[in-house]
Amino acid sequence: MDIQKILAARTIREFKEEAIPEEDWQDLLTVAQQAVSSQGRQLWRLLQLDDAGLRQKIALHAPGMTRQLATADKFIFFIAKKGIERDEHIDRLAGAIGIFTEEGLDGWLARQTFIPLGQMLLAAGQIGIQACAMEGFDRFKIEALLIKQDLLQADEQLVVAAAFGYQEEAAKGEKVRKSLGDLFTKY
Numbered sequence: 128m129d130i131q132k133i134l135a136a137r138t139i140r141e142f143k144e145e146a147i148p149e150e151d152w153q154d155l156l157t158v159a160q161q162a163v164s165s166q167g168r169q170l171w172r173l174l175q176l177d178d179a180g181l182r183q184k185i186a187l188h189a190p191g192m193t194r195q196l197a198t199a200d201k202f203i204f205f206i207a208k209k210g211i212e213r214d215e216h217i218d219r220l221a222g223a224i225g226i227f228t229e230e231g232l233d234g235w236l237a238r239q240t241f242i243p244l245g246q247m248l249l250a251a252g253q254i255g256i257q258a259c260a261m262e263g264f265d266r267f268k269i270e271a272l273l274i275k276q277d278l279l280q281a282d283e284q285l286v287v288a289a290a291f292g293y294q295e296e297a298a299k300g301e302k303v304r305k306s307l308g309d310l311f312t313k314y
């Protein structure tokens with residue numbers, strides 16, 4: 128692991144017309160596939176959108192990701208299940224951490240997708256691929272669109288999107304982060 132690459136990585140919103148080598152992309156997908164999940168359930172999947180026409184339709188409901196939809200070589204949605212049946216394992220977890228009272232079961236399912244997302248972002252930086260995570264979309268309108276296209280099921284929810292490719296130009300401005308002291312406490 129190259130820590131300097133991790134520390135230097137920036138969010139990129141506009142990509143040049145250059146394809147990610149298939150082998151690299153398969154590696155990134157495998158990183159997601161290998162990610163940990165609560166109870167090992169992996170109740171999520173990825174939807175890759177290559178079709179330019181569909182990307183344009185989605186962009187109409189996604190003000191926060193229009194440039195990424197237009198330019199990224201790879202564009203994926205992280206999709207989680209929703210409305211799953213409770214069972215004894217979930218009830219045990221719910222009893223331990225209160226997932227029903229705090230955020231509901233669908234929130235727990237959605238939260239799981241941020242693990243493969245984070246790992247893909249990290250891995251992409253390692254192999255010189257730039258990325259952007261995105262929540263700037265109208266979830267319900269795009270869900271309806273994808274259901275009509277038979278790309279999403281009624282028991283699934285769109286959680287977050289990610290774009291991958293090679294940057295058109297470097298991120299502008301300084302990288303701004305809170306200090307480690309603000310984010311880390313030891314007792």
Ligand SMILES: Cc1cc2nc3c(=O)[nH]c(=O)nc-3n(C[C@H](O)[C@H](O)[C@H](O)COP(=O)(O)O)c2cc1C
Nearest residue numbers: 136137138140191192260261262263264298302303
């Ligand atoms: C969960 C999540 C959602 C995000 N949503 C969007 C988005 O909808 N559109 C966008 O342009 N950037 C989005 N971003 C990118 C962040 O604004 C960006 O990663 C952050 O400002 C740090 O930028 P930097 O790495 O260049 O410093 C999102 C990032 C995360 C982690």
